[in-house]
Amino acid sequence: MAKIRKIYQLIFLSFTFFIFTADTAITQAVIGFFHSLHIFPALNSAFGGSGARYMAFTLLLLIATAIFGRFYCSFLCPLGFLQDILSSAARIFKIKPGRVRNIQWLRTFILFLTIFAAIFGTGFWGWLDHFSIFGRLINGFVIPAANYALSPLAPYLNKTNYLQIEGLDAHFSGFDFYYSLIFITALFIISAFRPRWFCNTLCPSGALFALIYKAGFLKIQLSKNCPGCKRCEKICPSASITDGEIDYATCVTCFECVRVCPSNILKISVGKNKINARGSACTQTAPGAISEDKQIISAGRRSFIANIASVSAAVFAANYLSKPAMGLINIKKIGASMPPGAVNAHNFFSKCSACHLCISNCPSRVLKPALLENGIAGISKPRLDYDKSYCAYECNVCTGVCPSGALKYLPLKEKQITAIGTVFLDTTAKTHCIPYKDKVDCGSCAEHCPTGAVYMVKNGDVFVPKIRRAFCNGCGICEHVCPVLENKPIKVMPLAKQPKIRRLADSQPAQTPPVESGGSSANTNTNTNSNAQPADSKNDFPF
Amino acid sequence: MSLTRREFLKLGLSAGVALLANPFSNLLFAEENKVKDPDMIGVRNGTAVEMFESGIKEFGGMSRFVKKDQTVVVKPNIGWAKTPAEGANTQPELVAKIIEHAYKAGAKKVYVFDNTCNGWQECYKTSGIEKAAREANATVLAANKVETYKKREIKGNKLKEVMVNQLYLEADVVINVPVLKHHGGATMTSALKNLMGVVWDRRFYHRNGLHECIAEFAGLRKPDLTIIDAYQVMTQNGPRGLSKADVALRRMQIIGTDMVALDTAAAKILEFDPLKINHIPMAEKLGIGTMNLDKLAIKRITV
Structure with a gap:
C-alpha cells in the first residue's frame, strides 16, 4: 500500500507540474477535473458561480474522504508529497525524526479563517490554502530555479525546439522567489523532524478532511496482541500514534505504520476504533496519556465549543477589518492591468488566491505576480507586465485555468473584445515618439496592434501613429514593442472594470481594399483566355 | 566506393x-x-504552388541554386499568429514545395525559421508553416533565443553592428520567401524587409531609421534566391491585418535573385510607387540591385 501510495503521489505531482507548465496543451475537461480536487479553490469557484460544472468530483472526493480517510493528503496532495520528499532528504543527512506536536486548535482556527475569508470575499485565504501555496512554490521558486540551474545548457538546448530554457528573466519575480525560498526552507526544517506537521497544524484542507474523516468508515486499527515495539509510532509522519492508539484527527492514511509493523497486526477494517474513536479534532492527545474515553471526549467537546466561539469572533473581526485594510471597498483605480476575465477589480481581488496557475501557463509570459502595484489585496496576484511582454490576441489560456473563479472563462472571440486596459499616446516633448520627433518612419505600435486601435497616418514625409480608443482591448503590444527605451510615448493604462470594445472589422464591414477596385486586370478572372497562350503578355502584369 | x-x-x-x-x-x-537567361520571372494566375513550379522551371530549376550536399535555409514570413487565409504569412504549401525542390536538387538539410512578431509557437502553428515544412522533411527551428545569433559588423550609416541568425550566415544557400504586404511602418514588406526576420534586435531598426537599416542589412549576405509570394496580398492595415477585407487575391509570384528589382516589381503589384518606399531606392544606392526593370530580362508567365 505504501508503495502504491508513492506511485500515486509521483503521478499526481507530475500531473500537477504538467498542469502548471503545459500552456495550451490541455483540455478544459482535464483542467476542470484537476481543479475539482483542490477543495478550497473548488468550493470558492462553485460559490462564485463559474466553476459548478466539476463540483460532482469535489463532492465525490469528500464522500471518499469520509469512507477511506484523508487519502487526498497521502495520495494526491502535491504539497504533502513535497514534505515527504523533503523528509526523505533529511534522512539522507542523518537527521532523526522527532516528535513535533501537531497544534490542532491552530489548524481549526485556520480552517474557519479560510472558510470565512472565502465566503466574505477578502481574498486573503489564498495565503492559507495549501494548493495556492504550492502553486506559488512552483511558479515562484521551482520554475525559476530549474531555469537557472539548466541555463548552462541553454546554448545547446535552445537550438532545438523542444526543451527551451527561457532564462531566469522570464520567470523570476523577486518577492515570490524569496517568499517561496523561505517557505520551502521552513518546510524542510519541520519536515526533517515531522513530515506531516504542516498538514495537521497549518493546512485548512487537512483540517476539513479531518473533520469529515472523524465520522469515517474504514480505519487502520490495532489488534490487542500488539507487543508494543513502537515502530509505527516512530514512523508515523503526522505523530498520530501514541502508545498504540491512533488519533484519526491527524492520521493521513499513509499506511506507513502498516508497512513497518513487524507482526502484521495493523489492519484496515470497518468500524470505529474502540479506543479514542471520537478523538477530537481540536484537542491533542497528550503523549503518554492512557485512554480514558469519557474524559477525552468531554474535554474535546468543551474545547471544541470554546474554539468555535473564539474563532468565529476572531474571523468576523478579521474580515470586518481586513476588507477596508486591503482596499477591497469600491476599487475604482488599479495600478496594473488584471488578466482578461477578471470582470472587475472587486471580483478579481476577492476571489483570486494567487495560486499562479494563470501566471505559469501564460504563453507570452506577460502575467507576473504583483508586488504592491495593486495594493495589499493584489500582492502576489497576477498583473500584466507590458515591459516584459504583451497579452496575445489569439490566446485565452488564463481565463480557462483559474481554479477559484477569479477569472471567468472567455471564449476567444469574447476575450478579444474584452478590454483589460486602454491606450494613451503622448506625442508631446515629454516623450520621444520617433516619427513625430525624429521625422523618420517607425510604426512599430500600429504594425503590431491587433484591433486597429493604433493606426498610421501620413504627416508630411512620414507616417505617424494615431489612436482610436474605442477599439483598444489593452493587450499592451504597442507599449511592449515601442522601440523607445525611456519615456515611451505609447502606454496602456489598466482598467478596474473590463468593458467590451467594438471590433473594427464589424464596424466597417464595407471596407474594400482600394487596389482591388482599382481594377488591375490581373485580378479579374483570366481562366477564360488562358487557353489563348498568353505566354508572355506584359499587359497582364503590373510590372 | x-x-x-x-x-x-x-x-x-x-x-x-x-x-x-x-x-x-x-x-x-x-x-x-x-538568347539570355531571364533575370526575373513573373508568374500569375495559378495557385502559389503551380506558379512556383512553372516559374522555377523557367528560371533553370532549383539545381541552379542548390547543389548536392548543401545546407539550405528557407526563410518565409511567419511573423504572425494568423491562418494562411488571412494573408499575413507566406503560403505554407509554397514553403513545402520549395523545400521539396531543394531536396530534389540534392540538399543535405533544409532549415526553416523566422524571428516572429507574435509568440513563435503560436505563429509556427497557426500559420501552418511548421506542419507543412516538417512534412517536407525540413528542420523547423525557433529563432527566439539570442544563443542562436552571431554578431556581425556592417559598415552602414545607421547599422554598424547586428546580431544575425547563425544559420542565415552559415548555410550554403539562402532562399528568401516573403509574402507581399502593406506595412504601416515601412510602407511595404517584401524581399528586403523580410530579412528583418533573421535579425535579433528589430527595435534597433525602428529606433535608428527603419528604411536605412533594412537597406544596409541587405548587403551583408544576399539571399541566393528570392520568391515573392503575391498569391494573396495585404493591401492595407499591414503587416498584421485586421480582417479579411485587408487581403486581396492577386495570384502572382515573382522569382529572382535581385531583391531590389523584385521589390520594385512587387510594389507595382500593390500599386505603390517604389520610389516612395524609401528602403528600395536606398538599397539601390548601396548597390544591392537595380530598380530599372526595363534593363532586365523579365520572363512573364501565365499559368
Missing part, C-alpha cells in the same frame, strides 16, 4: 537513359537556343 568497369558502364547507361527519358531534358539540350 570503387566501381568495377561493368558497374561503371551500367551506371553511365542508366544515367543516359534517364536523361533522355526525362521530360525536362529538352531544356538541357536546348540551351544554345536561348
Whole structure:
C-alpha cells in the first residue's frame, strides 16, 4: 500500500507540474477535473458561480474522504508529497525524526479563517490554502530555479525546439522567489523532524478532511496482541500514534505504520476504533496519556465549543477589518492591468488566491505576480507586465485555468473584445515618439496592434501613429514593442472594470481594399483566355 | 566506393537513359537556343504552388541554386499568429514545395525559421508553416533565443553592428520567401524587409531609421534566391491585418535573385510607387540591385 501510495503521489505531482507548465496543451475537461480536487479553490469557484460544472468530483472526493480517510493528503496532495520528499532528504543527512506536536486548535482556527475569508470575499485565504501555496512554490521558486540551474545548457538546448530554457528573466519575480525560498526552507526544517506537521497544524484542507474523516468508515486499527515495539509510532509522519492508539484527527492514511509493523497486526477494517474513536479534532492527545474515553471526549467537546466561539469572533473581526485594510471597498483605480476575465477589480481581488496557475501557463509570459502595484489585496496576484511582454490576441489560456473563479472563462472571440486596459499616446516633448520627433518612419505600435486601435497616418514625409480608443482591448503590444527605451510615448493604462470594445472589422464591414477596385486586370478572372497562350503578355502584369 | 568497369558502364547507361527519358531534358539540350537567361520571372494566375513550379522551371530549376550536399535555409514570413487565409504569412504549401525542390536538387538539410512578431509557437502553428515544412522533411527551428545569433559588423550609416541568425550566415544557400504586404511602418514588406526576420534586435531598426537599416542589412549576405509570394496580398492595415477585407487575391509570384528589382516589381503589384518606399531606392544606392526593370530580362508567365 505504501508503495502504491508513492506511485500515486509521483503521478499526481507530475500531473500537477504538467498542469502548471503545459500552456495550451490541455483540455478544459482535464483542467476542470484537476481543479475539482483542490477543495478550497473548488468550493470558492462553485460559490462564485463559474466553476459548478466539476463540483460532482469535489463532492465525490469528500464522500471518499469520509469512507477511506484523508487519502487526498497521502495520495494526491502535491504539497504533502513535497514534505515527504523533503523528509526523505533529511534522512539522507542523518537527521532523526522527532516528535513535533501537531497544534490542532491552530489548524481549526485556520480552517474557519479560510472558510470565512472565502465566503466574505477578502481574498486573503489564498495565503492559507495549501494548493495556492504550492502553486506559488512552483511558479515562484521551482520554475525559476530549474531555469537557472539548466541555463548552462541553454546554448545547446535552445537550438532545438523542444526543451527551451527561457532564462531566469522570464520567470523570476523577486518577492515570490524569496517568499517561496523561505517557505520551502521552513518546510524542510519541520519536515526533517515531522513530515506531516504542516498538514495537521497549518493546512485548512487537512483540517476539513479531518473533520469529515472523524465520522469515517474504514480505519487502520490495532489488534490487542500488539507487543508494543513502537515502530509505527516512530514512523508515523503526522505523530498520530501514541502508545498504540491512533488519533484519526491527524492520521493521513499513509499506511506507513502498516508497512513497518513487524507482526502484521495493523489492519484496515470497518468500524470505529474502540479506543479514542471520537478523538477530537481540536484537542491533542497528550503523549503518554492512557485512554480514558469519557474524559477525552468531554474535554474535546468543551474545547471544541470554546474554539468555535473564539474563532468565529476572531474571523468576523478579521474580515470586518481586513476588507477596508486591503482596499477591497469600491476599487475604482488599479495600478496594473488584471488578466482578461477578471470582470472587475472587486471580483478579481476577492476571489483570486494567487495560486499562479494563470501566471505559469501564460504563453507570452506577460502575467507576473504583483508586488504592491495593486495594493495589499493584489500582492502576489497576477498583473500584466507590458515591459516584459504583451497579452496575445489569439490566446485565452488564463481565463480557462483559474481554479477559484477569479477569472471567468472567455471564449476567444469574447476575450478579444474584452478590454483589460486602454491606450494613451503622448506625442508631446515629454516623450520621444520617433516619427513625430525624429521625422523618420517607425510604426512599430500600429504594425503590431491587433484591433486597429493604433493606426498610421501620413504627416508630411512620414507616417505617424494615431489612436482610436474605442477599439483598444489593452493587450499592451504597442507599449511592449515601442522601440523607445525611456519615456515611451505609447502606454496602456489598466482598467478596474473590463468593458467590451467594438471590433473594427464589424464596424466597417464595407471596407474594400482600394487596389482591388482599382481594377488591375490581373485580378479579374483570366481562366477564360488562358487557353489563348498568353505566354508572355506584359499587359497582364503590373510590372 | 570503387566501381568495377561493368558497374561503371551500367551506371553511365542508366544515367543516359534517364536523361533522355526525362521530360525536362529538352531544356538541357536546348540551351544554345536561348538568347539570355531571364533575370526575373513573373508568374500569375495559378495557385502559389503551380506558379512556383512553372516559374522555377523557367528560371533553370532549383539545381541552379542548390547543389548536392548543401545546407539550405528557407526563410518565409511567419511573423504572425494568423491562418494562411488571412494573408499575413507566406503560403505554407509554397514553403513545402520549395523545400521539396531543394531536396530534389540534392540538399543535405533544409532549415526553416523566422524571428516572429507574435509568440513563435503560436505563429509556427497557426500559420501552418511548421506542419507543412516538417512534412517536407525540413528542420523547423525557433529563432527566439539570442544563443542562436552571431554578431556581425556592417559598415552602414545607421547599422554598424547586428546580431544575425547563425544559420542565415552559415548555410550554403539562402532562399528568401516573403509574402507581399502593406506595412504601416515601412510602407511595404517584401524581399528586403523580410530579412528583418533573421535579425535579433528589430527595435534597433525602428529606433535608428527603419528604411536605412533594412537597406544596409541587405548587403551583408544576399539571399541566393528570392520568391515573392503575391498569391494573396495585404493591401492595407499591414503587416498584421485586421480582417479579411485587408487581403486581396492577386495570384502572382515573382522569382529572382535581385531583391531590389523584385521589390520594385512587387510594389507595382500593390500599386505603390517604389520610389516612395524609401528602403528600395536606398538599397539601390548601396548597390544591392537595380530598380530599372526595363534593363532586365523579365520572363512573364501565365499559368
